[in-house]
Amino acid sequence: MNKQLFDLLALQEVDMKIRALKARLTMLPNERAANEKRLAVVSAALKVKQDKLKATEVAIRNTESEIARLNDNVQKLQTNSALVKKNNEYQAMLAEIQHNKDKIGELETRLLGLMETVDAQRTEVREEEKQSAARIKSIKDELHELISFEKEIKEQGRALVAKSKEFATHVESSLLDRYTRLLRDSGSPIVKLDGEICTNCSFKVTPQTRNACHGGMIVNCDNCSHMLYSDNGNE
Numbered sequence: 160m161n162k163q164l165f166d167l168l169a170l171q172e173v174d175m176k177i178r179a180l181k182a183r184l185t186m187l188p189n190e191r192a193a194n195e196k197r198l199a200v201v202s203a204a205l206k207v208k209q210d211k212l213k214a215t216e217v218a219i220r221n222t223e224s225e226i227a228r229l230n231d232n233v234q235k236l237q238t239n240s241a242l243v244k245k246n247n248e249y250q251a252m253l254a255e256i257q258h259n260k261d262k263i264g265e266l267e268t269r270l271l272g273l274m275e276t277v278d279a280q281r282t283e284v285r286e287e288e289k290q291s292a293a294r295i296k297s298i299k300d301e302l303h304e305l306i307s308f309e310k311e312i313k314e315q316g317r318a319l320v321a322k323s324k325e326f327a328t329h330v331e332s333s334l335l336d337r338y339t340r341l342l343r344d345s346g347s348p349i350v351k352l353d354g355e356i357c358t359n360c361s362f363k364v365t366p367q368t369r370n371a372c373h374g375g376m377i378v379n380c381d382n383c384s385h386m387l388y389s390d391n392g393n394e
């Protein structure tokens with residue numbers, strides 16, 4: 160293999176690694192966003208249950224204080240009724256006492272229901288907290304891995320770019336220009352000619368191109384313009 164070809168292939172190997180790293184790097188923000196979304200979903204599911212529990216706890220406190228207020232009322236009415244002289248006023252007070260007691264009875268029934276609900280909700284929240292803690296931990300671990308992976312890729316990329324610049328100085332400038340133009344396209348700029356088939360576009364080259372290539376020249380594919388090399392005759 161001639162030295163120009165050897166240097167060019169060494170440069171291409173480094174440049175292809177850089178291209179692969181760049182492609183990998185562009186996928187990372189999406190992967191990170193997907194993880195952050197999963198994290199938000201897990202936290203939201205827990206919050207829904209926590210909010211329901213809080214609402215029940217508030218309802219319990221409100222019901223308890225309403226019962227206490229009504230009990231106070233009953234006490235006051237009973238104390239006052241002893242001082243009332245007129246019968247109709249006395250009857251009205253008794254009716255009001257009964258009304259308060261009925262209301263207290265209703266609220267106590269409601270309170271029992273709320274107590275059952277709050278027990279069930281506390282169990283659910285504890286269960287959800289346990290499960291979501293495990294999920295959150297695994298998602299956060301993945302996020303940290305992605306961040307260090309990104310750092311690693313960038314470091315590797317910097318080292319490879321330096322290497323590519325150095326390797327490029329070994330390649331003759333007109334050859335490097337041809338190569339650099341092709342590097343902007345997809346695929347490898349310089350590919351092997353397999354018999355008479357270009358391994359970039361899979362098309363047959365002309366006999367003239369094939370002969371030149373097998374004779375050790377760096378030629379371009381007639382179809383895709385990628386640079387071709389051959390192992391035949393270059394050994």
Ligand SMILES: [Zn+2]
Binds near residue numbers: 360380
């Ligand atoms: Zn081709």
